[in-house]
Amino acid sequence: MVKSADEKDYVQSLERGLTVILAFADRRPRLSLGDLSELTGLSRPTVRRVVLTLEKLGYLRVEGRYYSLTPHVLALGHAYMSSLNLTEVAQPFMEDVTKVTGHTCSMAALDGEDAVFLTRVSSRQVMRHPLTTGTRLPAFATSMGRMLLASLPDHDIDEFLRRDSFPPITARTITEPDCLRTILAEVRNQGWALVDQEFEEGVRSFSAPVRDSSNRVIATLSMSVPASAVGLDEIRTELLPVVIEAAREISKQLGARESF
Numbered sequence: 001m002v003k004s005a006d007e008k009d010y011v012q013s014l015e016r017g018l019t020v021i022l023a024f025a026d027r028r029p030r031l032s033l034g035d036l037s038e039l040t041g042l043s044r045p046t047v048r049r050v051v052l053t054l055e056k057l058g059y060l061r062v063e064g065r066y067y068s069l070t071p072h073v074l075a076l077g078h079a080y081m082s083s084l085n086l087t088e089v090a091q092p093f094m095e096d097v098t099k100v101t102g103h104t105c106s107m108a109a110l111d112g113e114d115a116v117f118l119t120r121v122s123s124r125q126v127m128r129h130p131l132t133t134g135t136r137l138p139a140f141a142t143s144m145g146r147m148l149l150a151s152l153p154d155h156d157i158d159e160f161l162r163r164d165s166f167p168p169i170t171a172r173t174i175t176e177p178d179c180l181r182t183i184l185a186e187v188r189n190q191g192w193a194l195v196d197q198e199f200e201e202g203v204r205s206f207s208a209p210v211r212d213s214s215n216r217v218i219a220t221l222s223m224s225v226p227a228s229a230v231g232l233d234e235i236r237t238e239l240l241p242v243v244i245e246a247a248r249e250i251s252k253q254l255g256a257r258e259s260f
Contacts, residue, residue, distance in 0.1 A: 013050075016042060020050045021059065021073060025136065030066040077134065086219060087119040089253045090210070093246045094121040094221070101223065101239055105246070107210070108137075109219045110148035113160070115139050118219060140166050140180060141173050143193040143207040144222040150187035151209060151217035157184060173198045192244055193220075194235065202227050206240050208247035213255030221247040 023039040024031060031039070036047045051067050054060040058072040090107055097105040098121045106120040114136040139145025139160075149157060166175040174180060187193045194206040207222035221243055225235065 016040075016046060016050050017054060020047065020054065021069070021076075024069050030063070030068045032065050032067070036067070086210075086254070090119065090219075090221070090250045091121070093250050094119070097121070097221075097223070097242055097246045098123050100242055103223050103225055103239070105243070106144070106222050106224075107219050108144040108148070108222065110139060110145070110152075111136070113139055115142055115145035115148060115220070137199065138169070140175075141169050141195065141199045143195040143205040144220045146184060146187050146195065147193040147207040147209055147220045147222075148217065150184040150193065157181070169199055170197055170201050172196065172201075192240060194232075194240070196232065197227055204230065204232070204235060206235055206243065208240075208244040209251075210247050211251040211254065211256040215256050218254075221250065 019040045019042070020036055023036055028035075028039075033044055033047050033051065036042070036051065037044045040047065042050070051060055051062075055062055055067070058070060060067050061070050087107065094105040094107065102123055104120055104123045107118045108115040109118055110116075115138075117133055117135045117137075119133060137145060139149050149160060152160070161177040161181055166173075166177070166180070168175050174183065192206060192208045194204070196204050199205070203224050204227050205222055205224040207220045209217040210219040210221055212218045223239060223243055225239065230239070
């Protein structure tokens with residue numbers, strides 16, 4: 001069979017290397033060759049060649065029969081962040097949000113089915129589950145994820161809702177694709193998202209979009225607050241407007257037009 005031009009240019013070894021690196025996600029700091037083979041679906045000889053290469057390049061370290069990532073992997077994320085200059089632009093606005101509201105302000109971007117934390121400015125409040133740069137949360141059940149999903153073209157939303165399963169995370173989690181489609185339409189129309197204890201009991205979160213110079217949504221600014229202390233009316237009237245305004249100002253700094 002004659003391969004297409006795209007197939008001829010496709011570098012499978014690079015795909016395998018990235019697949020091995022991503023296998024360490026979800027709090028799996030140490031993995032053996034057998035673990036990596038099972039998680040990636042690659043044969044043990046293939047995994048062995050990949051990890052030896054990554055070790056030589058400085059992305060993995062070996063400890064007995066186990067492998068773990070090194071801080072050198074952070075350079076990959078830094079390359080993305082540096083190319084956008086996004087967090088540098090957002091930092092002072094996020095600091096202002098935290099200072100004004102007293103709540104932690106976060107920024108995330110969409111990666112496949114997940115919202116991935118890019119940066120956050122913490123308040124003095126102790127978070128039950130501290131989240132760091134690179135933490136992944138399911139997009140369908142979080143305000144940041146829904147804001148990012150709502151900004152996608154309709155056919156991408158259709159594909160997301162068609163191919164994914166949506167397991168309940170709390171008793172309040174909305175899992176029906178048709179309901180999620182309606183919610184995403186509302187989020188797109190109103191320009192912000194609010195999730196009430198669907199991802200974590202006792203926690204409400206809300207998000208606003210950050211746009212680039214083409215007015216494309218590239219990230220979201222968000223905040224999580226305890227449901228026992230902050231009501232929905234307070235969120236809508238006092239906190240959400242602060243987050244929306246900060247997201248709008250960051251967008252302007254990135255070249256977005258004010259008409260969005």
